[in-house]
Amino acid sequence: MRISLFLILLLLSFPFATADDLPNLGDVSQSAMSPLEESKLGEQIMLDIHQDPTFFDDPEVTEYLNSLGYRLVSASPDNTLDFHFFTIRDNTLNAFALPGGYIGVHTGLIVAAQSESELASVLAHEIGHVVQHHLARMLARQQQNTLPTMAALAVAVLAARSNPQVSQAAMATAQAASVQTQLDFTREHEREADRVGLLILSKAGFDTRAMPAFFERLQRASRLYENNAPAYLRTHPLTSERIADIENRVAEMPYKQVRDSLDFQLLRAKLRALLSSPAQAVKEFESNLQDKRYASEAAQHYGLALALMRAKSFDRAETEIAALRKITPPNAIVDTLSADLKMAQGKTDAAIAQYRSSLRLYPNHRALVYGLGNALLQAGRLADAEKFVHSRISGNFSQDYRLYELQAKIYAAEDKPMLSHQSQAEAYVRLGNLTAAIEQLQIALKYGSGDFYQQSIVEARLKELRRTNDPKRKP
Numbered sequence: 001m002r003i004s005l006f007l008i009l010l011l012l013s014f015p016f017a018t019a020d021d022l023p024n025l026g027d028v029s030q031s032a033m034s035p036l037e038e039s040k041l042g043e044q045i046m047l048d049i050h051q052d053p054t055f056f057d058d059p060e061v062t063e064y065l066n067s068l069g070y071r072l073v074s075a076s077p078d079n080t081l082d083f084h085f086f087t088i089r090d091n092t093l094n095a096f097a098l099p100g101g102y103i104g105v106h107t108g109l110i111v112a113a114q115s116e117s118e119l120a121s122v123l124a125h126e127i128g129h130v131v132q133h134h135l136a137r138m139l140a141r142q143q144q145n146t147l148p149t150m151a152a153l154a155v156a157v158l159a160a161r162s163n164p165q166v167s168q169a170a171m172a173t174a175q176a177a178s179v180q181t182q183l184d185f186t187r188e189h190e191r192e193a194d195r196v197g198l199l200i201l202s203k204a205g206f207d208t209r210a211m212p213a214f215f216e217r218l219q220r221a222s223r224l225y226e227n228n229a230p231a232y233l234r235t236h237p238l239t240s241e242r243i244a245d246i247e248n249r250v251a252e253m254p255y256k257q258v259r260d261s262l263d264f265q266l267l268r269a270k271l272r273a274l275l276s277s278p279a280q281a282v283k284e285f286e287s288n289l290q291d292k293r294y295a296s297e298a299a300q301h302y303g304l305a306l307a308l309m310r311a312k313s314f315d316r317a318e319t320e321i322a323a324l325r326k327i328t329p330p331n332a333i334v335d336t337l338s339a340d341l342k343m344a345q346g347k348t349d350a351a352i353a354q355y356r357s358s359l360r361l362y363p364n365h366r367a368l369v370y371g372l373g374n375a376l377l378q379a380g381r382l383a384d385a386e387k388f389v390h391s392r393i394s395g396n397f398s399q400d401y402r403l404y405e406l407q408a409k410i411y412a413a414e415d416k417p418m419l420s421h422q423s424q425a426e427a428y429v430r431l432g433n434l435t436a437a438i439e440q441l442q443i444a445l446k447y448g449s450g451d452f453y454q455q456s457i458v459e460a461r462l463k464e465l466r467r468t469n470d471p472k473r474k475p
Helices: 002-010 026-032 035-051 059-073 107-112 116-131 134-142 147-160 164-174 179-203 210-225 231-235 240-251 262-274 278-291 297-310 314-327 332-344 348-361 366-378 382-393 401-413 417-430 434-447 452-469
Strands: 084-088 095-098 102-106
Touching (some): 035 084, 035 095, 059 262, 084 107, 095 116, 102 107, 102 116, 107 262, 262 278, 262 297, 278 297, 314 332, 332 348, 401 417
Antiparallel strands (some): 095 102
């Protein structure tokens, strides 16, 4: 498809390989776009993505994806870069890299990955694009080094997910150089990302055979789709030559059999349970268990329990969780589901006890943290909720926008409007939306409900954000 040629300009996504004969990219990459410019552009794009209804903000999936991603980043040629991994709610098989180290993965691709190494191979390829500075090199090649042009491409990228026709028109206005030049340069990017990604995959301890295996399965699937090939193949042109190159490189590497983590299996089941109707999900997991058609029995029980909870079949969900606990070691994801089930049943005190008990074992599991904070809020235990959320924000979760949003709700319930708007402002700051943050602080000051110390803090923060949002603004 023609639109894929333009998509690749920004969505420099995954196909695969070792880092022999890689070019020295320092000077050419920096000549087009500085790291600060890349970071700012990435933040601008992510601001739109956060507001998009397809942004899939599940804390457990996001936490797992970032844990897996940083395991790979630590094995990359440049492990000093910041990365942010996130999920898009979309059944198509796709993944993409954005400026500033932002890497998005469609839920459909996570579900389609038959092993953790396959999913890791996708992330490794995307990381390869980032550490090779492909976006900046593209700008140097095309002599397009202005943020407005890239912003136009970003709009086209976002449009492409939902409306290819609109996307094509948007990209036409943002196009640069000839189509053939763009395609040739993209193929060069993909070959480099192949080589770097395969090396990252190997150093991180994953099964390198997963990379060509996944591509071959995509290629076979594309024949069934005819002209409507899987999204990943449209945005990441795949050739038999590239697959053969990957296979040849893998053949020279030592064989390594790698078991999937339990979290990978559980979260794939979670996506299947959440992204279809409860009735369909229940039927799928029951059928898999009955026919013993699964790679992980624990994942099937987990998915069935979650689907049953969504269907409000609470007693049956409890039975599945009990069966799950018998065949798995202690696990934060299982504990979270158990506590969430108690909340769904209206057993708030029992849920709070479960959250607290589990947090002693897994103090940094975000879903448990959010669960306890929300449970305390719903129970009307506002002082406890305020104290708990404040302790987490003051500790390891100072950059967590979700906790600031929760804090804003708690303050609102306590009839503390000034503090509520101040907390909401901090949530917007962490989402990169300084304009909205400034508006919230302005509203906070209008209430004047805080003491002199609190008002001074809000005024100082407002001045700081105004300077950051508009560096030319006078103090």
